[in-house]
Amino acid sequence: MDRRSVLLGLGAAALTGCAAPGSAVYQVVDSYRALDRAKKEYPFSREEIEGQPLGVLGVQVEGGLKGIVVWSKREDAYDYWRSGNGVLLVTQAGRLIRTSGFPQDQLASRVVSGVETLGQPLNQSQRYEVSRELDYLPDQYGVEAVYRLEYSKNAQIQLLGRTLAVAEWKETVSFPKSRRQWKQQIQIDQATGQVVRSIQHVGPKMRVVLEQLKPAQVVSQ
Numbered sequence: 001m002d003r004r005s006v007l008l009g010l011g012a013a014a015l016t017g018c019a020a021p022g023s024a025v026y027q028v029v030d031s032y033r034a035l036d037r038a039k040k041e042y043p044f045s046r047e048e049i050e051g052q053p054l055g056v057l058g059v060q061v062e063g064g065l066k067g068i069v070v071w072s073k074r075e076d077a078y079d080y081w082r083s084g085n086g087v088l089l090v091t092q093a094g095r096l097i098r099t100s101g102f103p104q105d106q107l108a109s110r111v112v113s114g115v116e117t118l119g120q121p122l123n124q125s126q127r128y129e130v131s132r133e134l135d136y137l138p139d140q141y142g143v144e145a146v147y148r149l150e151y152s153k154n155a156q157i158q159l160l161g162r163t164l165a166v167a168e169w170k171e172t173v174s175f176p177k178s179r180r181q182w183k184q185q186i187q188i189d190q191a192t193g194q195v196v197r198s199i200q201h202v203g204p205k206m207r208v209v210l211e212q213l214k215p216a217q218v219v220s221q
Helices: 003-015 024-039 048-052
Strands: 056-061 067-075 078-082 090-091 096-101 107-115 128-136 140-160 162-176 181-189 193-199 207-214
Touching: 048 207, 056 078, 056 090, 067 107, 096 193, 096 207, 140 181, 140 207
Parallel strands: none
Antiparallel strands: 056 067, 056 207, 067 078, 078 090, 090 096, 096 107, 107 128, 128 140, 140 162, 162 181, 181 193, 193 207
16 A cells, blocks of 8 residues: 555544544544644634734745744834744735745845835725846846736635735736746735735745734834
8 A cells, every 4th residue: 555545544544433542543643633733723822922022923834834923123114023943034014025944035025116015005996016126045136027916806814813804916926037927915904004914925936825913013213
């Protein structure tokens, strides 16, 4: 039997009650359930998040486990978010600019023409376009990319026990020097205008889900 068949067989045995608690079969299935739960739920409660003195951003590589990074500072309109194990994200009004600590990292994202519209009031009847240059590992620098943002629909989403009304925007990132395209999603809180959830690329083969669990608390100097 191949490994996949064995695992499916183990799962069936456990679900039908044939596996006794404490057995190897039971432990395997229990670990898979825990892994599945870690992909769907944060290891923190809403009360724990609200108890943090700083902002909190939920982060998940698509298909991976959910974790958090905590806001550390705002510098030149860029927000820096860090985790306890050294992961760094830099965002600008919700736009992912730089990462460190991922399997593939984005080193920079620079506007070269047009105006970045995230963080500003958006007209749902209008399409927005901005050109950027991207640097990402292992050896891609100055990659030209055109970002086209278009309204999709209004929706309600759940963020760790909170229900938010959002405007959902679809974003297409195209590369003039190749036929490659990326698809991204931006969800904006209709009450505050902030990006509260997004799915953005880090390089061509990896997307991350970012969820604003608690806004950054920036004190004016």
